[in-house]
Amino acid sequence: MSRRLREKYEDVDLTPGQGKGSATVSIFFGAMALLGALCFLMPELLTMPEFRAAYNPEVLRYALQVSIAISAGFGLYAMARHESPGYGLTGMILALTAALLASGRIEAPDIDSRGLYVGLDYFVLTLVVLALVFIPLERAFPKDRQQSILRKGWITDLKYFMLSHMGVQLISFFTVIPIQVFLHSVTTWDFQLWIASQPLWLQFIEILLVVDLGTYWIHRAMHEVPALWKFHAIHHSTEQMNWLASSRLHLLEILVNRFAGYLPIFVLGFAPSAVYAYLIFISFHAIFIHANVRFRFPVLRWILATPEYHHWHHSSEDAAIDRNYAGFLPIYDVLFRTAYLPKHLASRYGTVSDDIPEGIVGQFWYPFRSWGKGRSRQ
Known part of the structure; x- marks a missing residue:
């Protein structure tokens, strides 16, 4: 992410009706869908061996399709409402890329290898689950009511979150x-x-x-x-x-x-x-x-x-x-x-x-x- 875009997205005002919240949702689900599609394509490198046996390919494939749909829908709305259509467009591009990757033969093969892996699936799953729990919790019971979801430093913290979860090995x-x-x-x-x-x-x-x-x-x-x-x-x-x-x-x-x-x-x-x-x-x-x-x-x-x-x-x-x-x-x-x-x-x-x-x-x-x-x- 460029410095200009990063500064613009730090401490963003998510007042309803402006398309900013929709752009955030679109980019988030688009990025998660893209990372999920990559995990399907390269499971031996990007997924954790401990998790593979517990995955249900059909459920994950359905979740991937839903994420793509959410990203595309909110991205389209953000393009119409946001003062900078580029944010909604970014979400739609991410969704489109994930859809293109997912349009091929995506399977979840049974892999027993415990060689080098990244743990991208661990990052995606935990980020989605925690975001769905804590973002609504912080909005419903905020200590600092003026603090936005995308507050100052959130991009840096997200990178640390990625490092700690993808660097499990x-x-x-x-x-x-x-x-x-x-x-x-x-x-x-x-x-x-x-x-x-x-x-x-x-x-x-x-x-x-x-x-x-x-x-x-x-x-x-x-x-x-x-x-x-x-x-x-x-x-x-x-x-x-x-x-x-x-x-x-x-x-x-x-x-x-x-x-x-x-x-x-x-x-x-x-x-x-x-x-x-x-x-x-x-x-x-x-x-x-x-x-x-x-x-x-x-x-x-x-x-x-x-x-x-x-x-x-x-x-x-x-x-x-x-x-x-x-x-x-x-x-x-x-x-x-x-x-x-x-x-x-x-x-x-x-x-x-x-x-x-x-x-x-x-x-x-x-x-x-x-x-x-x-x-x-x-």
């Missing part, structure tokens, strides 16, 4: 695989069998307790060690909170967090069912606590981290700096005296320093260029 290579190789050479300990035999609900709670204690101190170090803060500052550089903001993480921080989270899970030997439940929970929870929603949860907010609680962690207000490190359990912030939860909601986000680049490439190199320049916290 790369991330696993540097996190899950080293742990599994290490544990393969270690004899199974008796306490691992004992832990795996516990009720799943109890294992789920234990995973939360163990993992969050470790990630609390890693997160705290990211804030208090100057060299590490340069990496974590990327996550805090977003100035408007919404569900996509959770994805803005430097690649090295992703690797550190995944490794630190998987290590105790595998070492302690929790049952796969409990681990899957935990992974599903944290995936949703991490997005929820960044969302632009006004929920307060008077009692729950001291038991489990809520959007209100985590928004204060992102706040650049003086009293909130270096507070609320816990990802799930505020009890750790209470125990280590880093909790902060006043009666009012946070209203200002980002970092005090404004030298962090806006693009994903510049943000990747930022920590390396800024080493030795001191610490500029929020």
